Amino acid sequence: MILSIDQGTTSTRAIAFEVSDAGAFSAAAVSQIELQQHFPKPGWVEHDAGEIWTATLQTCREVIRKAGGIDRFAAIGITNQRETAVLWDAQTGEPLHRAIVWQDRRTADVTGDLVKQGHEPDVQARTGLILDPYFSASKYAWLLDAVPGSRERAEAGEVKLGTIESWLVWKLTGGRAHVTDATNAARTSLMDLQTLSWQADLATLFRVPMHALPEIRGCADRLGDCDPALFGRAVPIHGAAGDQQAALVGHGAIQPGEAKITYGTGAFLVANVGAEPVVSTNRLLGTLAYSVNGQTAYALEGSIFSAGSAIQWLRDGLGVISQSRQSEAMAQSLPDNGGVYLVPGFTGLGAPWWSPEARGTITGLTRDSGPAHLVRAALESLAYQTRDLLDALAADGAPRLERLKVDGGVTANALAMQFVADICEVEVERPAFQEMTALGAAKLAALGVGLIDRLDIAPAETPAVWTPRMDTATRSRLLAGWKAAIRATLAAAEPIPAQTDRP
Secondary structure, three states: OEEEEEEOOOEEEEEEEEEOOOOOEEEEEEEEEEOOOEOOOOOOOEEOHHHHHHHHHHHHHHHHHHHOOHHHOOEEEEEEOOOOEEEEEOOOOOEOOOEEOOOOOOOHHHHHHHHHOOOHHHHHHHHOOOOOOOOHHHHHHHHHHHOOOHHHHHHOOOEEEEEHHHHHHHHHOOOOOOEEEHHHHOOOOOEEOOOOEEOHHHHHHHOOOHHHOOEEEOOOOOOEEOOHHHHOOOOEEEEEEEHHHHHHHHHOOOOOOOEEEEEOOOEEEEEEEEOOOOOOOOOOEEEEEEEEOOEEEEEEEEEEOOOHHHHHHHHHHHOOOOOOOHHHHHHHOOOOOOOOEEEOOEOEEOOOOOEOOOOOEEEOOOOOOOHHHHHHHHHHHHHHHHHHHHHHHHHOOOOOOOEEEEEOHHHHOHHHHHHHHHHHOOEEEEOOOOOHHHHHHHHHHHHHOOOOOOOOOOOOOOOEEEOOOOOHHHHHHHHHHHHHHHHHHHHHHOOOOOOOOOO
């Protein structure tokens, strides 16, 4: 068996996977704990790293118990919310500040200044990433500035920096391993995509001491051994990948030209582009697909910051639904969107717009508009944002996809998935087993310990498939309305110029 730790934005989950002699994976036990979100200021998002560790311990112990004991497990794999930054004390292992979450926009002025200084072309050419507060480097610098004395202590090796998987490996190994995998390192703005190594000049640019950074390893490498006091035995930690790359592996979509999108809190399109990195000219991100046993595959990625979080807002913020699953029936009560569009820029807009100052916008309201229109507009926004990413991918020279593999909680909504197929003009394939991120981490760990010898194993169950059925005129009309809503959102995010000839 493989113990897969899936530490996400809204929950921490552990899954025990049984691996058959034929290389098939089946989930034998699951445990999950929701994660509290902290929003201290507009645009700021934080997590308690200590809470994450406690939940990881609890879910792992529960799964081990359910699965029959620690002796059944060959390895541990980890997948995680990417870019989220943690600063901790190397002696005590205690976090020195709440973790700064990937959605957080507090360093927008820092990355904006670097853009104005002309650094973006070089950073993008080397890391694949644009300059944006989304990525870890500016978060690291903010943490070091916010915690008194931490910069000096980092230079002395007394404090450590890392993303969530680094934090978890440190805690799991009792502080004996400070490591990261290449896919997570690729999301910091500090790693060169060609050499898979930290770059001193980039660390200087972002004011991040290299002494505090973890060692970069491959996705199926041995990251360390679990402290036997935690679970009763020193199980090897033998695989890690950021959640979106892990989902790509989970789907078995590891050949050039294959792609998946995960609809979670955000939504993330990852398209495998092969053995050489591609620098996007259409505001997508160059990144790793995986790095395994000396072989590296690259990807283009489009990041949507608000997907499932738009449904959560309808539930928790507006109270128009009491449970997320009510959204489908409520949206189906209308024949169409009534001209109402929701651009869910709650924490800015990601690809291909990259507007950190954008905020959520609703357009097209009339006296006939009601709660159901907002629900439908929120669901439809998933498809429109996906279409924007696929258009950018095609503009970067990738062939337009015929089939898009999907996973994530929102994919349970058949109305939303049919609308994605219709708006994007692509077949949408949803696997029967939804936990692709956890499955991907399990596959990497299983490869690392020799339980399997390849990653391109698709889930065995028959998937659900939606095919496009919308006519061209309707699609064009709806997309025109969406583009108008995007223009309004971007215009509202821009400073209003001084006008002397009008009030």
